[in-house]
Amino acid sequence: MAIVVERKKLGFFERLYLPQIISGLWITLKNIFRPRVTLEYPDQAPVLPVGYRGAPTLVKDSEGREKCVSCQLCEFVCPSKAITVTPGEIPADSQYAFIEKAPAEFKIDMLRCIYCGLCEEACPERAIVLQNNFSINGASRAELIYNKTKLYAEGGVLPDKIMKWKRVKDNAELEGGSH
Ligand code: SF4
Numbered sequence: 769m770a771i772v773v774e775r776k777k778l779g780f781f782e783r784l785y786l787p788q789i790i791s792g793l794w795i796t797l798k799n800i801f802r803p804r805v806t807l808e809y810p811d812q813a814p815v816l817p818v819g820y821r822g823a824p825t826l827v828k829d830s831e832g833r834e835k836c837v838s839c840q841l842c843e844f845v846c847p848s849k850a851i852t853v854t855p856g857e858i859p860a861d862s863q864y865a866f867i868e869k870a871p872a873e874f875k876i877d878m879l880r881c882i883y884c885g886l887c888e889e890a891c892p893e894r895a896i897v898l899q900n901n902f903s904i905n906g907a908s909r910a911e912l913i914y915n916k917t918k919l920y921a922e923g924g925v926l927p928d929k930i931m932k933w934k935r936v937k938d939n940a941e942l943e944g945g946s947h
């Protein structure tokens with residue numbers, strides 16, 4: 769048997785709606801005098817905490833040379849399959865032939881990236897680093913697949929001790945010199 773639920777009848781003040789309007793205005797009035805927490809983005813930029821992980825970028829060493837050795841560890845570890853590395857060979861007659869590889873192309877699909885930082889943790893050369901950029905936007909999906917040029921432009925230079933262009937002996941001296 770169907771049960772009919774009786775609706776409560778509105779009282780006199782409820783039918784006036786005035787108490788509800790006044791209580792709504794009271795909430796608005798109280799919030800007018802509270803400190804503002806909303807930022808007028810993009811005119812006002814948020815203060816990012818130390819260690820903030822924004823979009824992944826590729827970085828160069830202190831001499832402006834690319835650090836990536838196209839080992840593809842980042843590509844394999846990326847849980848969202850956002851990275852595609854196309855390894856390139858360094859010519860045998862180059863003074864840097866001992867390094868063997870550098871990326872011919874490197875792409876990150878920012879639509880797939882979840883900013884987890886696993887690529888940065890896996891990289892043996894500290895060549896891929898999550899930096900402060902959180903504003904990833906574009907007019908098309910294709911624009912949001914960052915290529916090597918764009919990733920280096922975003923990443924800039926990261927002066928640290930890991931420099932693949934130096935031979936192991938030079939790197940050992942570099943390490944020794946810093947102590
Ligand atoms: S960014 Fe690092 S982990 Fe990825 S291919 Fe280059 S060297 Fe390897």
Ligand code: SF4
Pocket residue numbers: 824845846847848849850851876880881882883884885886887888
């Ligand atoms: S931050 Fe995470 S999801 Fe984004 S490219 Fe790196 S490993 Fe992939």
